Amino acid sequence: MKALLSVEPGGPETLRLSDVPIPDPGPGQLRVRVLACGINYPDVLVIQDKYQFQPPRPFAPGVEVSGTVDAVGAGVEGWRQGDSLIATLSQSSGGLAEYAVCDAKDAFRIPEGRDPVEAAGLLLTYATTIHALADRGDLKEGETLLVLGAAGGVGLAAIEVGKVMGARVVAAVSSEEKAKVALAAGADDAMVYDRAPFDRDQARALGQAFKDLAGPEGAHVIYDPVGGDYAEPALRCVAWEGRYLVVGFPAGIPRIPLNLPLLKSCDIRGIFWGGFAQRAPDHNRRNVMRLIDWWSAGRIRPRVDRVFPLARGGEAIARLASRSAVGKVIVAMDA
Secondary structure, eight states: OEEEEEOSSSSGGGEEEEEOOOOOOOTTEEEEEEEEEEEOHHHHHHTTTOSSSOOOSSBOOOOEEEEEEEEEOTTOOSOOTTOEEEEEOGGGOOOSBSEEEEEGGGEEEOOTTSOHHHHTTTHHHHHHHHIIIIIISOOOTTOEEEEESTTBHHHHHHHHHHHHTTOEEEEEESSHHHHHHHHHTTOSEEEEOOOSOOOHHHHHHHHHHHHHHHOTTOEEEEEESOOGGGHHHHHTTEEEEEEEEEOOOTTOOOOOOTHHHHHHTOEEEEOOHHHHHHHOHHHHHHHHHHHHHHHHTTSOOOOEEEEEEGGGHHHHHHHHHTTOOSBEEEEETTO
């Protein structure tokens, strides 16, 4: 089979399309004929040896796949060859290949005939988001949700999930084009912020802009997959006893003055979906099944930014790293 391999630490240009043996499923596993692989920010980091988990080389990056069951390992029940699924892969790798192996417990059945490209954009971003907003953010109907980076994969997921949960959603993005996308996804309001870094006056102005759009009470929940210089201005607009959700920090790890959560009596809550899924698999499965129901009913729909063939998977990772993607970047085996 063909696989796009990381053979040495570096950027997307270091990936090599190679011929490797088709893997066999072990006990409790499924072999998947991969139809599409969603690209996520950890894929940018793992090939550079900057992620918290480092698979042994050579490895194919990519942990989120859609496809069909090709073989069933010993002890697996409820799955048969040809079943359609989405799955996450263990060891932070394996998706940029024609076949991959997953643990059966990490696979989710999807309706046959659904677009595999769209399906490959469902699991990580939306499962992270429903865990963030429902489990960690305690988002309630009628509350205001501020979403940073709202035109990225997790940002658009937060808009959609937030609206399904009954929130007023304010989207913050880096361009007018992205603002239009966020509004089309269901955001009630949108604002365009400048590119960091910010000096003190610029940071103060950004904080005021967040406050103006959030409204007099402030944002009850802030969903931040950006970090960097955007974090403190966003936190300054949080409501009394609000919840600030740390989802990621491609703009850098922020330093937060602790007087801010004291003065607002607010919480800063970390979101580590992978750790949650391992520690509470039954709860996570309920969340994902809820997402699949919403997806089937048309209440959420992953927006696909670009689709690349396997041989150009490095370009897919580079596009995500550039922070220019609007929605999910997908690698499809038949593209």
